[in-house]
Amino acid sequence: MKIFQRIQSWAKELKRDVLVLWFALKNPEIPFIARAVAFITVAYALSPIDLIPDFVPILGYLDDLILIPIFIWITIKLVPDDVMAQSRKQAQELLESKQLRPKSYLGLFIILLIWLLITAIFINYLF
Secondary structure (H helix, E strand, C coil), X not given: CHHHHHHHHHHHXXXXXXXXXXXXXXXXXXXXXXXXXXXXXXXXXXXXXXXXXCCCCCHHHHHHHHHHHHHHHHHHHHXXXXXXXXXXXXXXXXXXXXXXXXXXXXXXXXXXXHHHHHHHHHHHHHC
C-alpha cells in the first residue's frame, strides 16, 4: 500500500510542477533556453493527447513515467530560484481555488502535426 501512496504523491507533484512551469513561462525574467525547454515541457504535458498513445504496450506510458519527469527536472534546474518560488505560490493558489487547469492546444496541434508527418512518411514508403 505504501508504494501506491508514493506513486500517487509523485503524480500529484508532477501535476503541480507542470503548473509551476506554466506560471514560470509567463515571467519575463527566465532566460531564453529555460523558456524554450519550459515551453516544450508544458505544451506536451498539458496537451490533451500523447505522442505515444497509452494503449501502446509499455511505450504508451514511457512519456508519462520517464520523459515528462526528466523534462520537468531539467526545466526546474534552468529556471531561476526566485521565479520558481513565485510560480510555486501561484500554482498552489490555482490548485487550492479548484479552478480549471490550463490545457495546451498548441501542444495538441504540434502532436497532431507529428502524427500527420509520420503517417505521410509511412504512406509514401508503402506506395
